Amino acid sequence: MIPRDHPRPGLTQELEKHNATVILQQLPLLSTMQNQPAGLLGSLVNSVMSYIVWLKVTSANIRQLQVYPSEDYQELMVTIPLDMVAGFNTPLIKTIVQMHMETEAQAVIQVQASKGTPTRLIVSDCSSSHRSLRISLLNKLSFLVNPLAKKVTDLLMPALPDMVREELCPVIEAAFDDMYADLLRLVTAPVALNPGSLQFDLLSPAIDGDVIQFNLVASLVNSEGKVSKWFNGSAGFLTVPTLDSIPVRLIVKYDLVNAAVASLLPPEEFLVLLDYVLPKLARQLKSSISAFNAKAASQLEATQMVKIRTQKSPEILLSQDEARVAQVIQLEVFATEKAHHPLFTLGIEAFSEALFYNSGDRFVLSFKGISSDRIHLMNSGIQLFNPELLKDVVTDILAAVLLPTQNGKLRPGLTMSMMKALGFPEVVWSLTKNALVVTPVSW
Structure with a gap:
């Protein structure tokens, strides 16, 4: 769950920060009605104003935004529903006459590309439609006040959308600019x-x-x-x-994933005294070698050493169904830790399963299992032999030595800061x- 007070870059939140509801409550309803042009509407104003003591918005709310693409899919159309209650006082009755007003502001979001300046998103147009305006009375009125309320509604119908456009649209544009700047800061x-x-x-x-x-x-x-x-x-x-x-x-x-992996797992070399660290695997290796060269197997002493070198960083291969890890590994077997030349050198193309998971607020990658898909005999100081004869023991050595080390370095993971x-x-x-x-x- 996301904390309710956690700041997030939403346009509604930015409108609240820019006091949009306060601006709606301060819409100059009375003065705008008084400034209606002369003529038939002007005479209506004069007849109404003599009965109005004050007129203002008493509460305002911005409801859930609606976003949809334009017909050519080159712009975003943003509809901002507004919900307001206004009241006016008249000497005809002692109570305040309340009206429920619903309307919408509409903003058009475009991608602006100008030579020499970064491409950005802008509000290219903002308006308020007369067709979206609905005004209804909230309380039952006497026959003396009903005609007056109807006249007030008739005056607000053309005036309110213009007020919303003039007073709120600059706030919408400023809020979007700030939201866009905040969003860029967060996503980068x-x-x-x-x-x-x-x-x-x-x-x-x-x-x-x-x-x-x-x-x-x-x-x-x-x-x-x-x-x-x-x-x-x-x-x-x-x-x-x-x-x-x-x-x-x-x-x-995938290339960014592999760059992160390369930073955490650069090419490196491991030296293992197999008989001391993994005696069971040492015996398995000696038995596997003796199957095709008993003399070479007899040279393996208690200090026999295996050198594992990753030729380059592991590569993550991504598809719709799975993530695999490919590695190119060089493995050398020395009869003793003091031997200057290996008995033989193997080139191995290995694969593992890549697992992605979360640990708290961190993203973690780990390698599961390893298979020696291809083994090549790079050089041999004993005799030429089929390296596939050593496939099982080589795979076990890599699983016991290489994978734990790599997973240990991957375990801290990456903070998902974005x-x-x-x-x-x-x-x-x-x-x-x-x-x-x-x-x-x-x-």
Whole structure:
């Protein structure tokens, strides 16, 4: 659940921050009616004003925004329903005459692209439609006041939409500008790595149906604060279903996922005294070698050593149904820890299952299982042999040595700063072709 007081970048919230309801309560109903043009309407004003002591909005509320695409899908149409109660006092009766007024403000959101300036979203038009205005009396009136109330309604019908447009539309435009700036700040929050970080910036906004899409560009920053790699336009994008704090969806492309993995798991080397650390596997290795070369197996002493070297960082392969980890590994077997040359060197193409899950507010990746799909004999100091004969024991060694070390480095995970900044502490992960999809948990 999201705390009720957690700030989120919604247009309704920004309108509240800009005192939109206060502005509605201060609409100059009486003075606007008094300034109606001369003629038939002017005579109506004169007949009404002599019976009105005061007239004002007593309460105002902004209801749930409605967002839908334009006919050409190039703009977003935002409807802002307004609910107001107004009252007027007349010497004809002792009580206040109350009227319920419902109307709408409409704003058009466009993508503005100007040469030399960043592409951005703007409010290109704001208006209030006379057709959306409804005024009804809230209390039963005497036959003396009914005609007066009808005349007041007749004067407000043309005047109120113009007042809303003149008084509220500038506030809507300012609120949207502030919301847009806040949203950009939140969606570009950096993700800390160890070492370094992922930095985000807006490449371009776009309107896709009834959602706003932010195409983000990312850069990998090293521990010294220098950019070590750019992801031009392939970093992913963020979609915002409406302008009013509905959950977002973040799509992260595979190259950005692999950049984060590469930062956490650079190529490295492991040295293992197998007989001391994993004696069962040491015996299994010796038995497997003796099956094709008993003399080589007899050279393995208590200090026999296995060297495992990852040739490059693991690569995450994403598809609609699964996430896999591909690794290219070099494994060398030494008869003793003092031996200068290995008995043999194997090249291994290995695969694991990639698991994505949440731990608190952190995103964690782990590798499950490992298979030595292809094993190549790179060089041999004993004799040529079929490396497939060692497949089982090599797989067991990698599972016992390599995977725990890698998962230990991945275990701290990444703080989901972007989603957390947007007010969504919990997310779920799903897969699509060549991308991860991050969706906040419904509240």
